[in-house]
Structures are given as structure tokens and as C-alpha cells.
Amino acid sequence: MPAIQTFAYDVLIIGAGGAGLRAAIEATARGATVGLICKSLLGKAHTVMAEGGMAAAMANVDDRDSWQVHFADTMRGGQYVNNWRMAELHAREAPDRVRELEAWGAVFDRTDDGRILQRNFGGHRYPRLAHVGDRTGLELIRTLQDHTVHMGVVVHMEHTVIELLRDGGRIAGALAYDRERGRFHLFAARAVVLATGGIGRAYRVTSNSWESTGDGHALAYRAGAELIDMEFVQFHPTGMVWPPSVKGILVTEGVRGEGGILTNREGRRFMFDDIPENYRAQTAADAEEGWRYTQGDRNARRPPELLTRDHVARCIVREIKEGRGSPHGGVFLDIAWIKEKLPNAAEHIRRKLPSMYHQFKELADLDITREPMEVGPTTHYIMGGIRVDAETQQSSVPGLFAAGECAAGINGANRLGGNSLSDLLVFGKRAGEHAADWARSQGPTGIDDALVDAVMRGALEPFDRGGDSENPYAIQSTLQDTMQDLVGIVRTGPELEEALARIDGLWTRTGRAGVSGHREYHAGWHTCLDLRNLLVVAEAIARSALERPESRGGHFRDDFPARDPACATFNVVVVRGPDGHMQVSRAPIPPMPAALVRIIEEEA
Ligand SMILES: Cc1cc2nc3c(=O)[nH]c(=O)nc-3n(C[C@H](O)[C@H](O)[C@H](O)COP(=O)(O)OP(=O)(O)OC[C@H]3O[C@@H](n4cnc5c(N)ncnc54)[C@H](O)[C@@H]3O)c2cc1C
Numbered sequence: 001m002p003a004i005q006t007f008a009y010d011v012l013i014i015g016a017g018g019a020g021l022r023a024a025i026e027a028t029a030r031g032a033t034v035g036l037i038c039k040s041l042l043g044k045a046h047t048v049m050a051e052g053g054m055a056a057a058m059a060n061v062d063d064r065d066s067w068q069v070h071f072a073d074t075m076r077g078g079q080y081v082n083n084w085r086m087a088e089l090h091a092r093e094a095p096d097r098v099r100e101l102e103a104w105g106a107v108f109d110r111t112d113d114g115r116i117l118q119r120n121f122g123g124h125r126y127p128r129l130a131h132v133g134d135r136t137g138l139e140l141i142r143t144l145q146d147h148t149v150h151m152g153v154v155v156h157m158e159h160t161v162i163e164l165l166r167d168g169g170r171i172a173g174a175l176a177y178d179r180e181r182g183r184f185h186l187f188a189a190r191a192v193v194l195a196t197g198g199i200g201r202a203y204r205v206t207s208n209s210w211e212s213t214g215d216g217h218a219l220a221y222r223a224g225a226e227l228i229d230m231e232f233v234q235f236h237p238t239g240m241v242w243p244p245s246v247k248g249i250l251v252t253e254g255v256r257g258e259g260g261i262l263t264n265r266e267g268r269r270f271m272f273d274d275i276p277e278n279y280r281a282q283t284a285a286d287a288e289e290g291w292r293y294t295q296g297d298r299n300a301r302r303p304p305e306l307l308t309r310d311h312v313a314r315c316i317v318r319e320i321k322e323g324r325g326s327p328h329g330g331v332f333l334d335i336a337w338i339k340e341k342l343p344n345a346a347e348h349i350r351r352k353l354p355s356m357y358h359q360f361k362e363l364a365d366l367d368i369t370r371e372p373m374e375v376g377p378t379t380h381y382i383m384g385g386i387r388v389d390a391e392t393q394q395s396s397v398p399g400l401f402a403a404g405e406c407a408a409g410i411n412g413a414n415r416l417g418g419n420s421l422s423d424l425l426v427f428g429k430r431a432g433e434h435a436a437d438w439a440r441s442q443g444p445t446g447i448d449d450a451l452v453d454a455v456m457r458g459a460l461e462p463f464d465r466g467g468d469s470e471n472p473y474a475i476q477s478t479l480q481d482t483m484q485d486l487v488g489i490v491r492t493g494p495e496l497e498e499a500l501a502r503i504d505g506l507w508t509r510t511g512r513a514g515v516s517g518h519r520e521y522h523a524g525w526h527t528c529l530d531l532r533n534l535l536v537v538a539e540a541i542a543r544s545a546l547e548r549p550e551s552r553g554g555h556f557r558d559d560f561p562a563r564d565p566a567c568a569t570f571n572v573v574v575v576r577g578p579d580g581h582m583q584v585s586r587a588p589i590p591p592m593p594a595a596l597v598r599i600i601e602e603e604a
Contacts, residue, residue: 004452008188009035009154010439011432012174014161014216015195017045018137018421019404021144022097022428023193023435028151032436035187036148037156037176039211043145046197046209047424050137051252051355053119053129054421056094060115062298065126067091071596072603074419076278077123077308078383078412079553080568081229084592085390086410090419090426097425098130106143108132120257120294122306123416125282125603127296134254134355140421159185161215162529163455164192164223164400165447171223171399172445175455179526182519184456190442191435193393194220194386194402195428199233199537201476201530203379204484207239207250213530214537216406220386221536225395227574228587229384229408230537231544232554234415235489237262237312239378241330246363248378251333251356253417255373256305258352259294260335261287262316263372264324270331271304274315279307291341310414310554313377317489320376330376336369345369377489381420383411383554384544387573392438393431399438403431413553462528465514472513472527479506479534487542492559493549499542507535536582543584544572 011027013020016038027034038045057070071091075082102108102116108130109117118127132139148155158179165173173188196216200208221227238251256262264270275283283304284290290303305312316331326332335353339345346369350357353368360366360373385408386395393401404424411419462472486499510531515524550564551557570586577583592600 004184004186006186006188007035007156009033010189011191011193011435012037012187012189013193013195014174015045015197015404016042016155017047017195017197017404018140018144018424019428019431020045020193020195021141021148022425023195023403023432024148024153025144025151026429026432027193027436028153030433030436032439034153035156035189036153037159037161037187039158039160041157042155043141045141046211047137047421048141049209049250050140050421051134051250052121052254052257053131053136053418054094054098054140054425055121055124055128055416055418056098056130056422057091057128058095058098058116058118058130059126060111061118061296062126065128067095068599069125069603070094070128072600073124074410074416075412075600077414077416079414079563080412081552081571081589082412083390083409084596086427088596089390090410090423093426094422097422097429101140101143101425104143104147106132106139108139119254120302120306121253121417122256122312123308124418129418131254134252134353136421156185160526160529161219162459164219165451166223166397167445167447169398170442170445171397172447175452177459179521182522182525186447186452188445188447190439190445191399191401193431193435194400194406195404195431196406198405199382200379202479202483202534202538202541203488204480205239205248206379207236207248208379213533215533216402217385217540218533218536220395220397220400220402221540221574221576223397223400224576225397225400226387227385227408227540228387228571229412229544230382230540230574231548231572232383232411232413233379233541234309234381234383234554235313235377236380237309237316237377238333238375240364241326241374241376242328242364249359249363250378250380251373251375252353255333255335255353255356256303257294258335258349259291259338259341260305260333261303261337262305262312263332263334264319265326266324270319270324271307271312271315275304275307276311283307308414309417310556313489314556316377326374328374330374332372333375334372336371381405381415383413383415384408384541391430392434393427394434394438399442401431401435403427413555459529462513462515462525465512467514467516469514470509470512472515472524472531475506475509475513475531476527476534479503479538482506483538483541487538487545490556490558491545492557493546496542496546500539503535503539503542510535539582540574543582544574547572547584547586
């Protein structure tokens, strides 16, 4: 094996978004030595893009809120296939995690009497999202990052992990390359926390950054961990649709929380046409009641634009498919209309939604205080991911932990907006704590040189094949089209089978993908390595979607359009079989304790 630089830590954290940073802080606080690796520069993780806020039942704006209501909302939103213990822990612990963030210096928007302000969001019964205008992720990252640096965590920026390494059954470290020189680095650790975020780049239209290539999902899978719920992908209802260069960029749900309405080309507010039975009692009877809700009237119910994301996205797709869409293939999202209600509407919109105002002004030459936006669904979040223990966040591989978007369970079939940022804090903390404890309890691990050598050789194969072979960008582009067209918002069995056949072909082509030149900042080579992760994720989503013959949350089957109670009893599990092929099975959901069932019944 050629000499490579080696680092050793008690706990290695892969990912510097909200989950990774919070885990790093906690593991360090418990006395562990911690190394943190991220693909881009510190502060650039995808979390920085989060806009609307973090959900926590602090009851600052409406004193009827409580952890119990938050728990019930999360379970209803997830259509009851959530890991109920994670949903409970999240609802109970989120308020403390938000207050802790404030104590570390996060400057939230305030109520008139100086408490953290909370805003409305889809599926949350009461105003619950602590926020900083529409730049909440920036404040969260800034605060956690400052704290991480002060605690002395060693950060390896612009390093990409390509494989996890095991010692027998236990995790022992990871192999990474740096972007600048393309050199390999070995990281030995007794515990590893995956906090690598989402998978959006497997699809053509996405709100996710270039980093979201499902690395953690695939690294865990190859290391032998189980993935669950991979069929549940969230398509956010409102992404930009025009101009083409910005298609998919998110338009925060905060716009609807502030009173924005969805209309079709006929000017009809179509969301009133289709209100699901289980939300009817919580939804406004008319536009007037909906408006009063957004302005904080405790006696009003939420407008239908604030129904869960899966439902709103499907209603938008229906309008477009039936010919009532906007000129560029979306529908209209109108916040400018509130000038009928507020004398200083333009200033109000610019203050409440500064990023949205600038985003449309700069990118689409449109003033949202005067005109409606054009929006359509965009791939946004994956509810599925690494199966973890609710208390410790440990995966099925000893010593391997996961937190944040790459872990699964809390959201079930659909995530409520705002629940991710608080998830990062609650479960990032737990992962850091338990990873540090695990590392302390374990003896030393060893890493086999031959294994490291084989991983490096495999990673360099694209250079052996040279630049005249298959083009990695072309393969990724075909994959994105396949996922967008065949494994998107509306799915059918034959289309999923067709997607799997195409993915199989893309695996073969990836085995022939080649590049030429030096290893420094070599984006083509990086794409070759990304493809191995993207294809695992794509295959896992398509296979899991076939295994669930019903429609639930983010997973809609045109050939099984109804929810099937028999399918509410299991999660779909994906694991790498002994022959290297993907195996799919069903894991029964454990029965919920009576006390939690009662909460759900009382809050229905
Ligand atoms: C535009 C937008 C707005 C959003 N707004 C909200 C909101 O208001 N409220 C809310 O709750 N949620 C929101 N979300 C969702 C939320 O932001 C994400 O789910 C969350 O930030 C994910 O955080 P994370 O820590 O899991 O991962 P990320 O923040 O995605 O960080 C992943 C980290 O892993 C690193 N990484 C990945 N692969 C590797 C590898 N192979 N080697 C080394 N490092 C690696 C990356 O470099 C990065 O540092 C929004 C999402 C988007 C796209």
C-alpha cells in the first residue's frame, strides 16, 4: 500500500450540516477526540439553505401548543408509519434544543414581548417554527459552526469519504480523498457518525445542492447497514419553474404561511377543491378564515395551501396535467394579493420574506410584492434512509451512527416542514453523545492495509479507462431523467420495473466510465465516484416503491391510488445481500404504547 496520510479520532463525523455539527459539539463535550469531514467548505453545507424555520412546541405564540400536539401532527403528517419513539423524542426535546441554540448566540425573530417568534407551516396545528426571517439555516449553521470551532473540533474541509472501513463486524474508520490534490487520506475511528444529508441530485428537478448525492445512504448500505422507507421521497410543492436555469430552486412554504395563495390559470384557488378527510376538521371553510389564520387568529383554521406537502404537490400536478397550469408549466403562488388586506403590504413582504423577494428579483426579474410567482414541485427531501435506534441513533452496524436527513424514521411517509432543522438538533445531539460513549467502551480497532489498497485502486479505475470511455456526466444525466420520469411524484408498477431495468444498464455503463488528466479538482472523476452512490440510492427508491402497493405520503402509486391499512403495519427495508445484490423485505412496525395512542386520538 502506498503511504497515505492517516488521522485517528475517537469519533469521526462525516458531514458538517446541522446534524454533523451538533453531533461534533456533543461528542467533544463528552470528552471524545472528534474529526469532522465535509465535501465543501465549512458553512456551505446544504443546511445553510434552509429558509422557513425549525419546529418546536415552545408555545410562544399560541399557548395551546405542546409536545403532545407536535407529536400528533408529526405522526398524522407521516401517515403513521413513522418510528413513533423518534417522533416522541423529537417533539419532547426540540424546545430545549432551540433554546440552547439561542443561548449559544442564535438571533431569532422576536415576539413583541421578546420571546422567540414562531410562524405557521404546513401540517403544524399552531404557529411552531422558530425562525430568522427566511434565512433560518444560515443562522443555525453560523451558531453551531462557531461553537464547533471554539470546542476545538478538527475539521477536514473539501474531503470526500468514498468508503467506510470495518474491522470484522465493527466500524473502524473511513477512506477519503481531498478535492484540491486528489490524494487519499485514511481516518481511523472507533465510532463514525454519518450526517451526509439528502439525495436530491438523483433527480432532474431538485432544490438540493450539488452535495446531495446520497453518499451516506450508499456508504452505510455498502458497509452492511439497513436502509428503510426509501420509497418516501418528498416533492416540495413550490419550486421555481422559470427561467429554466433556476428550475427547482425552493420557494419557501413561509410564503404560504404569510398568506400566499395558489391559483391556476383560470384564477381559481384550486386547493379548496380537494381537502383530505383526515384534515377537513382542521382546514378553513373559506378564504376569509384562511387569511385570519395566517394573521394569528386563534379561532381560525389553516388555509388549504398549508395542507401537507405531498397533498399540495399532487394537487398542483393535477392542475398542470389537466391544462390549467401557468405559461411555464407550473401554477401561480400569489403573496402580492395581500395588498387588499394590509396597507403596507409591499414593505411587509420584503421584511418577512427578504430572500424570496431577492431570489425572484435577481433570478426571474419579478417583483413578488406586485406579481404572482410561477411554481411547481421539486425534489426536496428523503424521508427514507439509514435505519437507526431511536435512543442512540446507532445503525445495524456496530459503531456506525447516523443523524439528520440521511437517517430515517421520524418522518414516516411525509415530513412536515420545519421538522428537519429540529431533527438535526435533537438527533445530532443524541448521535454525538452515544457515539462518544460507544467509542469509550470499545477496545482499539485495526484497518486491513489490503482493504484500503483495494478501495483506492477501485476509485482510480476511471483514470485507467481514460477519457475516451463512457462519459460520467452523460450517465448521471440519464439517471436524473429516469428518476424524474419513472420514479417521481406519480408512479406505476410497470414504470418502476422500467426504471430498474434502466438503472441496471447505468450500472454497466458506470463500470465503463472513464476520465483523463490530473487528480486535482477533477469534477469528472468525482462524478464517477458519485455515480456509485446515486445508483444505490436510485435502485433502493425504485425497489422500495415496488414493494409498497398503495399510496401513502410522498409515495403515490397510480395503480394503487388508495391507502391500504394492511400497508400501515410495515416499513420497507433494503439491505445488501451476501451476493452483492439488493434485498428488499418488510419489517413490522412495533405497536405504539397506549399513552401515545391516546395522545393521537385526543389531538385528532
Ligand atoms: C432550500 C431548502 C430549504 C429548506 N428549508 C427548511 C426549513 O426551513 N426547515 C426545515 O426544517 N428544513 C428545511 N429544509 C430541509 C433541511 O434543510 C435539510 O433536510 C437539512 O438541512 C439536512 O441537514 P443535514 O445536517 O442532515 O445535512 P446537510 O446540511 O445536507 O449536510 C451534509 C453534509 O455532509 C457532507 N457530505 C456529504 N457526503 C459526504 C461525503 N461523501 N464525504 C464527506 N462529507 C460529505 C456535506 O459536505 C455536508 O457538509 C430545506 C431544504 C432546502 C433544500
